[in-house]
Amino acid sequence: MLAGVHRAIVDDAIDRYGRPEDKLDVTTRRKIAQWLYTAPNMKEFIARPGPPYALRATIDENGVLYELVLSYDWGEVSTRIGYIWINGQPVWAEVQADTVSNLAGVGRVIGQLVLRFTNHCVNCKRPGP
Numbered sequence: 723m724l725a726g727v728h729r730a731i732v733d734d735a736i737d738r739y740g741r742p743e744d745k746l747d748v749t750t751r752r753k754i755a756q757w758l759y760t761a762p763n764m765k766e767f768i769a770r771p772g773p774p775y776a777l778r779a780t781i782d783e784n785g786v787l788y789e790l791v792l793s794y795d796w797g798e799v800s801t802r803i804g805y806i807w808i809n810g811q812p813v814w815a816e817v818q819a820d821t822v823s824n825l826a827g828v829g830r831v832i833g834q835l836v837l838r839f840t841n842h843c844v845n846c847k848r849p850g851p
Contacts, residue, residue, distance in 0.1 A: 724779045727755040731768050731775055769795045786812050797823025797831075814839055 732755050736744045744750045758764045759776055768775050774792040781787050791800040804816035819835045 724781055725756070725759050725777065727758045727768055727776045728770070728774070731758065731770065735767070769793070771795045794823075796825065797821060 732751055733745060735754050735758055736742075736751075740750070740754065744754070758768050772795075774794055776793040778789075778791040778793075779787060780789040786805065787803060789800065789802045791798055799819065799821045802818045802820075803814060804818075805812040806815045807813070816839065817837045821831070821833045823831050825831055
């Protein structure tokens, strides 16, 4: 699993709690981002309007992406990908996207989209001219 916090949020945390030189140290930045992402009491600090403030990805040792979760101040959007393997290569078999948010004046909103791909061609050949 891979997780990240928006660079500007890590900079803000360093401005508040660290030293200016920490902004240039990759290891320190990663540790601060991990702390911000995993500490339950830091969610209010990192949640910001605008683009996603954090992400989480599930990736295997070959770099194949299985899940991506983007965190916004209004909720999360997640995408999960299921694969079939053809000749050792991953091919999408299913993509599922979910969102959960709390909208002012509306309340809790949940959405889901599922795409299933069928008729995968194992020994495909393009038709000739």
